[in-house]
Amino acid sequence: xxxxxxxxxxxxxxxxxxxxxxxxxxxxxxxxxxxxxxxxxxxxxxxxxxxxxxxxxxxxxxxxxxxxxxxxxxxxxxxxxxxxxxxxxxxxxxxxxxxxxxxxxxxxxxxxxxxxxxxxxxxxxxxxxxxxxxxxxxxxxxxxxxxxxxxxxxxxxxxxxxxxxxxxxxxxxxxxxxxxxxxxxxxxxxxxxxxxxxxxxxxxxxxxxxxxxxxxxxxxxxxxxxxxxxxxxxxxxxxxxxxxxxxxxxxxxxxxxxxxxxxxxxxxxxxxxxxxxxxxxxxxxxxxxxxxxxxxxxxxxxxxxxxxxxxxxxxxxxxxxxxxxxxxxxxxxxxxxxxxxxxxxxxxxxxxxxxxxxxxxxxxxxxxxxxxxxxxxxxxxxxxxxxxxxxxxxxxxxxxxxxxxxxxxxxxxxxxxxxxxxxxxxxxxxxxxxxxxxxxxxxxxxxxxxxxxxxxxxxxxxxxxxxxxxxxxxxxxxxxxxxxxxxxxxxxxxxxxxxxxxxxxxxxxxxxxxxxxxxxxxxxxxxxxxxxxxxxxxx
Amino acid sequence: xxxxxxxxxxxxxxxxxxxxxxxxxxxxxxxxxxxxxxxxxxxxxxxxxxxxxxxxxxxxxxxxxxxxxxxxxxxxxxxxxxxxxxxxxxxxxxxxxxxxxxxxxxxxxxxxxxxxxxxxxxxxxxxxxxxxxxxxxxxxxxxxxxxxxxxxxxxxxxxxxxxxxxxxxxxxxxxxxxxxxxxxxxxxxxxxxxxxxxxxxxxxxxxxxxxxxxxxxxxxxxxxxxxxxxxxxxxxxxxxxxxxxxxxxxxxxxxxxxxxxxxxxxxxxxxxxxxxxxxxxxxxxxxxxxxxxxxxxxxxxxxxxxxxxxxxxxxxxxxxxx
Numbered sequence: 041x042x043x044x045x046x047x048x049x050x051x052x053x054x055x056x057x058x059x060x061x062x063x064x065x066x067x068x069x070x071x072x073x074x075x076x077x078x079x080x081x082x083x084x085x086x087x088x089x090x091x092x093x094x095x096x097x098x099x100x101x102x103x104x105x106x107x108x109x110x111x112x113x114x115x116x117x118x119x120x121x122x123x124x125x126x127x128x129x130x131x132x133x134x135x136x137x138x139x140x141x142x143x144x145x146x147x148x149x150x151x152x153x154x155x156x157x158x159x160x161x162x163x164x165x166x167x168x169x170x171x172x173x174x175x176x177x178x179x180x181x182x183x184x185x186x187x188x189x190x191x192x193x194x195x196x197x198x199x200x201x202x203x204x205x206x207x208x209x210x211x212x213x214x215x216x217x218x219x220x221x222x223x224x225x226x227x228x229x230x231x232x233x234x235x236x237x238x239x240x241x242x243x244x245x246x247x248x249x250x251x252x253x254x255x256x257x258x259x260x261x262x263x264x265x266x267x268x269x270x271x272x273x274x275x276x277x278x279x280x281x282x283x284x285x286x287x288x289x290x291x292x293x294x295x296x297x298x299x300x301x302x303x304x305x306x307x308x309x310x311x312x313x314x315x316x317x318x319x320x321x322x323x324x325x326x327x328x329x330x331x332x333x334x335x336x337x338x339x340x341x342x343x344x345x346x347x348x349x350x351x352x353x354x355x356x357x358x359x360x361x362x363x364x365x366x367x368x369x370x371x372x373x374x375x376x377x378x379x380x381x382x383x384x385x386x387x388x389x390x391x392x393x394x395x396x397x398x399x400x401x402x403x404x405x406x407x408x409x410x411x412x413x414x415x416x417x418x419x420x421x422x423x424x425x426x427x428x429x430x431x432x433x434x435x436x437x438x439x440x441x442x443x444x445x446x447x448x449x450x451x452x453x454x455x456x457x458x459x460x461x462x463x464x465x466x467x468x469x470x471x472x473x474x475x476x477x478x479x480x481x482x483x484x485x486x487x488x489x490x491x492x493x494x495x496x497x498x499x500x501x502x503x504x505x506x507x508x509x510x511x512x513x514x515x516x517x518x519x520x521x522x523x524x525x526x527x528x529x530x531x532x533x534x535x536x537x538x539x540x541x542x543x544x545x546x547x548x549x550x551x552x553x554x555x556x557x558x559x560x561x562x563x564x565x566x567x568x569x570x571x572x573x574x575x576x577x578x579x
Numbered sequence: 580x581x582x583x584x585x586x587x588x589x590x591x592x593x594x595x596x597x598x599x600x601x602x603x604x605x606x607x608x609x610x611x612x613x614x615x616x617x618x619x620x621x622x623x624x625x626x627x628x629x630x631x632x633x634x635x636x637x638x639x640x641x642x643x644x645x646x647x648x649x650x651x652x653x654x655x656x657x658x659x660x661x662x663x664x665x666x667x668x669x670x671x672x673x674x675x676x677x678x679x680x681x682x683x684x685x686x687x688x689x690x691x692x693x694x695x696x697x698x699x700x701x702x703x704x705x706x707x708x709x710x711x712x713x714x715x716x717x718x719x720x721x722x723x724x725x726x727x728x729x730x731x732x733x734x735x736x737x738x739x740x741x742x743x744x745x746x747x748x749x750x751x752x753x754x755x756x757x758x759x760x761x762x763x764x765x766x767x768x769x770x771x772x773x774x775x776x777x778x779x780x781x782x783x784x785x786x787x788x789x790x791x792x793x794x795x796x797x798x799x800x801x802x803x804x805x806x807x808x809x810x811x812x813x814x815x816x817x818x819x820x821x822x823x824x825x826x827x828x829x830x831x832x833x834x835x836x837x838x839x840x841x842x843x844x845x846x847x848x849x850x851x852x853x854x855x856x857x858x859x860x861x862x863x864x865x866x867x868x869x870x871x872x873x874x875x876x877x878x879x880x881x882x883x884x885x886x887x888x889x890x891x892x893x894x895x896x897x898x899x900x901x
Binding site: 484 | 610611612613615616617618619622623624625626629630633660661662663664665666669670673674729732736737740743744745746747831832833834835836840841844847848849
């Protein structure tokens with residue numbers, strides 16, 4: 041008994057001490073884990089399969105729920121939309137044969153005639169109108185406010201009116217509503233939250249909310265010639281398993297262990313450890329979001345003074361900010377835009393975009409009537425991730441004698457505070473997601489006409505800017521020149537200052553020849569190019 | 580005893596009602612706009628206002644409170660998540676078994692490891708075994724469990740490749756989450772068991788038992804331990820109740836879709852229905868866990884059972900007198 045006690049005590053001590061000290065060792069990329077990377081997938085019937093680690097999660101896969109960027113990526117894999125926007129910003133057809141603008145903002149869409157959902161229900165214009173109206177009724181995305189009155193006018197013809205002529209809005213409307221048959225939707229007792237029936241190339245085989253989603257190539261997919269579909273609706277792999285791994289370290293470990301074959305949005309620093317491993321490929325791609333600093337420009341507020349805004353812009357060291365926020369993996373930007381967008385203008389790269397100049401910053405600060413140490417500002421950041429950027433900016437501002445208090449509310453509070461009328465912040469670091477047509481992002485940032493108080497969310501009320509924004513975002517007047525002029529004016533007035541755009545790291549099995557990222561920056565496993573030897577299994 | 584249980588169950592009604600009103604009020608006043616979160620930062624204020632109106636978020640406090648209480652306690656409907664449109668009951672039903680396994684496993688491990696550790700430390704008071712055990716317990720209490728979880732993953736998954744790093748597809752997937760989740764419980768139980776045992780082994784009846792020549796092991800395990808178990812069981816009940824709602828870090832690290840993680844996401848998204856429903860369900864479960872603990876105490880200690888019976892008799896006597 042005594043010996044047993046001693047043994048038990050020793051075992052307990054050993055277990056806890058080993059667990060405690062385990063992390064003290066050096067990093068190990070785990071060659072054995074890598075060796076099993078491709079083969080880790082559980083297979084059946086010789087089907088190819090890719091397991092993807094996703095740094096996000098969803099509790100529902102219903103077609104009209106509130107969607108984050110990650111959920112949109114997941115939905116794009118198995119839901120079908122009328123069309124998809126390609127990487128050049130052009131709308132490609134999935135379900136329609138033709139659409140035309142008959143009058144003003146009225147559109148008539150003609151559908152393909154052979155569309156069926158994966159249960160065999162035919163998809164007609166009635167179904168499309170149902171989907172558009174259902175999405176609008178639930179109102180879970182602002183895109184659903186861009187149209188109204190979707191109505192079937194024939195078996196394969198339906199019409200709708202746009203409520204805005206903003207550039208890119210039509211593309212968003214055509215590519216954002218998930219199409220299902222009315223019969224299947226109404227037959228579902230949970231609004232397709234767990235077991236949706238789409239008309240896409242993949243069917244949902246298994247869904248565990250918050251854990252994983254498995255989709256498999258549909259046996260009876262209505263479209264026999266896949267070239268008739270857009271690039272992002274291809275089905276080059278038989279089975280796709282998405283594992284929701286919200287913890288960043290776990291995502292890296294899952295790659296090391298071969299539990300997943302690919303992972304998106306891997307921390308770029310963690311991704312570097314896979315670069316020397318021949319089992320993996322690592323790619324860094326420009327993201328479609330960019331971080332800017334906005335000033336509370338309301339009349340009477342400190343930042344209504346252009347000189348003070350310019351003082352801050354000159355004080356900020358963009359390189360340092362980018363390095364602090366992305367460990368050097370991001371890219372400094374020279375306008376309120378990202379090179380990801382197809383209409384990004386290379387001329388911006390050569391602009392003199394408030395280069396870091398402490399002396400000049402001090403001059404502007406003096407011109408604004410402030411002496412060093414006199415001013416303290418509230419600097420708000422959108423996420424914890426942008427806090428390092430805020431800290432660098434605070435240090436930069438300290439150099440010219442501006443003190444900063446950093447506020448970093450949770451996402452729910454941020455969305456309440458983001459409007460400068462909340463009086464919480466003087467300057468705010470915020471990211472914006474650029475569409476393929478970058479000019480469309482000006483709408484949310486600087487179009488005062490869409491707000492009751494006639495000011496932008498950062499308190500700008502400037503008729504010149506408003507006319508430039510309207511010219512840049514209206515479908516009729518949008519051009520490379522109008523977009524450029526608007527950016528130029530924004531730069532000259534320093535209403536906001538572009539900081540950096542992060543890069544996204546993709547780590548994937550070397551058996552994948554090329555990964556496919558769609559126009560919205562979303563990874564689409566079905567559209568990737570797989571080598572002939574990739575994960576094919578005999579059993 | 581039956582009456583006691585019935586009384587306790589009836590007492591749960593005002594508790595749950597109070598919790599419901601409290602959580603509704605907290606969520607009502609907490610800043611953060613659900614409609615804005617749903618529509619994203621690019622939505623205009625008009626769009627946000629329209630969505631708020633359609634969700635009924637613009638209604639006054641009392642209108643919303645009455646609607647919520649009626650729906651929950653009269654219609655017995657916990658509602659649907661604003662974000663996902665999934666009925667909360669379905670989601671809780673799917674997630675609860677996972678959280679329950681985690682909580683039960685962690686509590687069981689805490690008792691199985693913590694109590695023997697505490698007993699050993701008490702029996703060998705002021706000896707090296709006592710110091711080592713209590714040092715380990717102190718380390719366990721001081722160590723954040725998310726950090727331990729990551730260290731266990733590094734050791735058992737990455738280096739030794741013995742256990743999965745995440746996921747609960749296989750029974751082995753539960754080992755690391757349960758071990759890391761039980762760390763604080765083990766340490767607390769060890770310290771509590773030691774303290775209780777020290778009280779008991781210095782009491783007269785233990786001295787008497789020893790002097791009568793009973794074997795040491797019998798004195799410790801049969802006579803002393805049952806008397807020392809009362810605070811241990813009381814703590815175990817509380818720990819179990821806490822783990823039902825408080826395992827979100829472990830769930831997050833190990834990608835376990837349980838209630839804790841669901842609740843935290845809902846709080847961040849201001850998904851009022853989910854938060855309110857989760858808190859109500861958890862308050863009921865916590866009350867039940869405490870009730871079960873009390874019943875268990877009565878089973879372990881006849882004196883407590885006598886107290887329950889005596890309370891019933893006193894009430895009967897009062898009634899007779901009245």
